Amino acid sequence: MSELELTPYSLFPRDRDRELNELARDLVKAGYMRGNFLLSAGRRSSYYFDKYLFVTRPAILRRLGRFLAELVPQGTDRVAAPELGAVLLGGAVCMELGLPLVIVKRESTHYGAGRPVKGELHAGERVTVVEDVVITGTQALRVARVVADAGAVVDGVVVVVDREEGGEQRMIEAGIRYTPLFRRRDLAIE
Numbered sequence: 001m002s003e004l005e006l007t008p009y010s011l012f013p014r015d016r017d018r019e020l021n022e023l024a025r026d027l028v029k030a031g032y033m034r035g036n037f038l039l040s041a042g043r044r045s046s047y048y049f050d051k052y053l054f055v056t057r058p059a060i061l062r063r064l065g066r067f068l069a070e071l072v073p074q075g076t077d078r079v080a081a082p083e084l085g086a087v088l089l090g091g092a093v094c095m096e097l098g099l100p101l102v103i104v105k106r107e108s109t110h111y112g113a114g115r116p117v118k119g120e121l122h123a124g125e126r127v128t129v130v131e132d133v134v135i136t137g138t139q140a141l142r143v144a145r146v147v148a149d150a151g152a153v154v155d156g157v158v159v160v161v162d163r164e165e166g167g168e169q170r171m172i173e174a175g176i177r178y179t180p181l182f183r184r185r186d187l188a189i190e
Helices: 016-031 051-055 058-071 087-097 138-149 167-174
Strands: 032-038 044-049 078-082 101-104 126-134 153-162 178-183
Touching (some): 016 032, 016 051, 087 126, 138 153
Parallel strands (some): 126 153
16 A cells, blocks of 8 residues: 555545554553573573453554555455464454355364364365464464365465564475564664
């Protein structure tokens, strides 16, 4: 989108870089914490991004949906998001693009249909995975595998924050297009 195009949220030309910088500051302010944390990857860290503190804020979620939607490859038929953390993000992206969402469950259940995918997913569809914070990429790769096992084609993975702890390399090794909105180095954190 050029600077002269109008956004649906404003009557003024959009200054993408300024908006992106403001979003980065708001993400850090809302969800960045210092301390001693055990990450989902099993290692300790002196900082943590609590995705629930930023995805539950409508003003942040709306902007994340818009910026992440810009990263979704053209020709994508459907968006996939892992439960529970990235479902709101996936929904925000889908609303921006007018695409359907599938939710990939952490594990199959014995109740209901028992499938790992909730929503419609058809063989041959092109799917982009939306993820919140990536450490090693394990969850995003798991979602990509579930989507591929269902016969769909994984177009790529788009994420809000890449902590730069190996996730991108793992995506490259798996042959998956990987596009973070922000890398750790892009955010004003220590």
